[in-house]
Amino acid sequence: MTLYIFNTMTRAKEKFIPMHEGRIGMYVCGITAYDRCHIGxxxxxxxxxxxxxxxxxxxxDVKFIRNFTDIDDKIINRAAEEGIGTTELAEREIAHFHQDMDALGVLRADIEPKATEHIDDIISLIQKLMDKGFAYEAGGDVYFxxxxxxxxxxxxxxxxxELQSGARIKPGENKKDPLDFALWKAAKPGEPQWNSPWEPGRPGWHIECSAMSMKYLGETLDIHGGGLDLAFPHHENERAQSEAATGKQFVRYxxxxxxxxxxxxxxxxxxxNFITIKDILSHFHPEALRLFLLxxxxxxxxxxxxxxxxxxxxxLDRCYKALFEAQQAIQVPVKKKRPLPDEAINDLEIISRLVEQVNQAMDDDFNTALALGHIFNAVRALNRVLDKAASQSSALYKPGLEQSISVITGAADVLGILGMEPAEYIGARNMQTLAASGLSEEKLQELIDTRTKARQEKNWALADNIRNELSAxxxxLKDTPSGTQWSADL
RNA sequence: GGCGGCGUAGCCAAGUGGCUAAGGCGACGGUCUGCAAAACCGUUAUUCCCCGGUUCGAAUCCGGGCGCCGCCUCCA
Structure with missing residues (x-):
């Protein structure tokens, strides 16, 4: 097993070798907590x-850190607009973040540090940079x-x-070189502030990530992630600060x-043109959003x-329907032990290979699209087995079906999909549709009964009429040997 | 202007030198059904934006076009 990761530093897929065998320190830049999160x-x-x-x-053994920036200009401005404190605003948006992420099935990080709770760590890192001559104080601010x-x-x-030509010193900044960036900002009147060896003030954005990542993961991180827009200047600056302070490589990948x-x-x-996670989840299932994003x-x-x-x-519906049908098939009592047809044996074998296929896809720089393709293939194979089982029932299908369900859901777990009980997923989708239709469950059952009677009397016109109205x-409606079933238009 | 990315079927998308170019959505035909729905089967890219080149062999490498996008300022 070899895992490859595309490293932005080298612009190449590299074999992944963590600093310490078997252990990984990973840091991903979290949000600045001043507004609802969007789909990005x-x-x-x-x-x-x-x-x-x-x-x-x-x-x-992955130690995963994702921070919250809970003090910066955007937070200060927004809090002032709303007439609330910066802490109040940040706490509210952090709670929103957790709501959204929990709904999406995003696992909590092992540690979710906040900048305001690490002021001491930040100050000592800045001090180290001052001592080594990489930072200087100017007008109460400290710059790198x-x-x-x-x-x-x-x-x-x-x-x-190139950077020089575009950079300029904004009014109110005291830096010596336009390229320099702030490590510590002296507080303006009324702004939140912390005491420091310099003026009372607050940390710059970049230094907090350096301080918090190294505090929890050591001086060299295995993986540092974030959106492409953070590569410059945020990650460039983090790297400069951290390596200047420690003299060691900051990030391996x-x-x-x-x-x-x-x-x-x-x-x-x-x-x-942004759309919030909350908005999307009011129209679509969280796993559908995950599936889309991956x-x-x-x-x-x-x-x-x-x-x-x-x-x-x-x-996603198709996958859940297949899993649900498989569960149903297992429930149906069958005594006959007719040998399985070759096609079914073949398909069960295809499914059994899924975990390894998904692992391989993910090993290749996290190729989630390919992994999804494998999952869909397995679902199709499962449906084929179910078709065969329906026409040539045999008790011998049960172990294979049980195994297949667990293989497929196990493989999908890496993508965070197919994690619900299929009956629950389908039930939820049905209830949603029923509510939207304005019909009560009783009324719907009444219509179905009327239609069943009409069908028995071969009154196809009435039967089709009811079906069409419901379809709208x-x-x-689905007419099966065991009666008519209804479902949302999945 | 500097740096970087992308262009694969109706739409989305994997594939970065060599088996029949994954998969999803959609469409069409078939099986099933009273007719449907679901599911399955089949069809839907002899070809990967265009033009040259390298190679026994290219969607994949190189050169040149055309088109789209991003970063260079806060941004996931």
Missing amino acids: HARSAVVFDAVVRHLRKRGY AVRKFPSYGKLSRRNLE WMHNGFVTIKGEKMSKSLG SKHYRSPLDYSPDALEESTSA KGII
């Missing part, structure tokens, strides 16, 4: 959730001297001259996920549209 945040969270799940399945760190720009492939776009354009507040390779851009979510929903409300 969901992508980053779900992608790295799948990464963690896979690494753990591969037997690694970019030109003192020779390999600055290596991660994002930028050279200082840098991972960056691509953006979510809408109609081909990056989602952003200024374009007003249907394309994590480094590519992913275009959001409601239609795309509908497609993911259809695919999203309720689909």
